[in-house]
Amino acid sequence: MSEQFEKNTARRDFIKKTALGSLGVYLGSSFISANAFSLHRLKEERYKIAVCDWMILKRQKLSAFSFANELNADGIEMDMGGLGDRVTFDNKLGDPEIRAQFLQKSKETGVEISSVAMSGFYAQSFAERPTVHLMVKDCIDVMEEMKVKNAYLPLGVKGDMIKYPELRPEIVKRLKWAGQEVGEIGGVIGVETSYDAKAEKEFLEEIGSPNIKSSFNFANAIKNEKDICMELEILGNENIAQIHASNTDGELIENDPALNMPAVKKTLDKMNWKGWLIVERSRDTDHVHDRKANYGANVAYLKSVFQNK
Numbered sequence: 332m333s334e335q336f337e338k339n340t341a342r343r344d345f346i347k348k349t350a351l352g353s354l355g356v357y358l359g360s361s362f363i364s365a366n367a368f369s370l371h372r373l374k375e376e377r378y379k380i381a382v383c384d385w386m387i388l389k390r391q392k393l394s395a396f397s398f399a400n401e402l403n404a405d406g407i408e409m410d411m412g413g414l415g416d417r418v419t420f421d422n423k424l425g426d427p428e429i430r431a432q433f434l435q436k437s438k439e440t441g442v443e444i445s446s447v448a449m450s451g452f453y454a455q456s457f458a459e460r461p462t463v464h465l466m467v468k469d470c471i472d473v474m475e476e477m478k479v480k481n482a483y484l485p486l487g488v489k490g491d492m493i494k495y496p497e498l499r500p501e502i503v504k505r506l507k508w509a510g511q512e513v514g515e516i517g518g519v520i521g522v523e524t525s526y527d528a529k530a531e532k533e534f535l536e537e538i539g540s541p542n543i544k545s546s547f548n549f550a551n552a553i554k555n556e557k558d559i560c561m562e563l564e565i566l567g568n569e570n571i572a573q574i575h576a577s578n579t580d581g582e583l584i585e586n587d588p589a590l591n592m593p594a595v596k597k598t599l600d601k602m603n604w605k606g607w608l609i610v611e612r613s614r615d616t617d618h619v620h621d622r623k624a625n626y627g628a629n630v631a632y633l634k635s636v637f638q639n640k
Contacts, residue, residue: 378638379607381399381446381607382626383609385448386611386612387622387626390412391411393432395409396442400442405443406442406445407442408445408446410447411447414449414455415451419462419465422469447470447477448483449485450485453487455489459501471512471515471516471518474518480517481519481521483573484521485522485523485546492525493526507538513543519542519572522543523546524551528563531566544572545571546573549574549577550575553589560594563602568604573607577610578590578613579613581613583628592636610626613625
């Protein structure tokens, strides 16, 4: 967690605690005790395991926390909502009362918010949508109000800079701006591209912002026929915001020969990286609709490897 983010958070908490005298009460749009709980838990494990709320069919639903708790996940990657042709995301979390409910449920279940996802850009063009600035600002506002450090931005099929290299200059320009904006709250936007690690590192260097990093996806490395551990080492500790630690659907993580998690842990240990490992897919296609079985098994296996549980 960045020094600026910790200072900003500590300052806001001190003001709120002084004014109200204790935790566990509402102030404006925030439930104060949720942040204290979150900061405490972040110190407990070097690697934390989360699931994507939209993949467990719980996009921006309070029940995502209870379901993730049943899976024994440490957190959820919470989506900003659908996008489609809207001016911005279909986001319920702009409402202070709803935000407070989510923070309270996080506290009750012990399930954190690993990151705020802009999954709408899987299918929409980050380079071409005219209201991208509003979308990003809405995401950053949710990050700040809910005290979440990371955002997730997949550039998706319409932002594939290998297929559409002409989009790169505009994407770089917009990410330079986004880096400045999210830097104001001490946050980070993790970007997922179609590049291999070498090209992605060059891309990040061109952006030149410490607040724009890679959201590294194992599935992309496998698709590019690259060794995951070597790709992680090429990117480097300082360039990785978070990791989507799953493959495409087919096999569970434990049964997938393309995913050598003990080797991945050894590599990340050597790199001195720490943070969130997020399960997006890796569902057993023979039972693809069994959310509890698929995500429960994947979370359990990652915990056995990365948390010795």
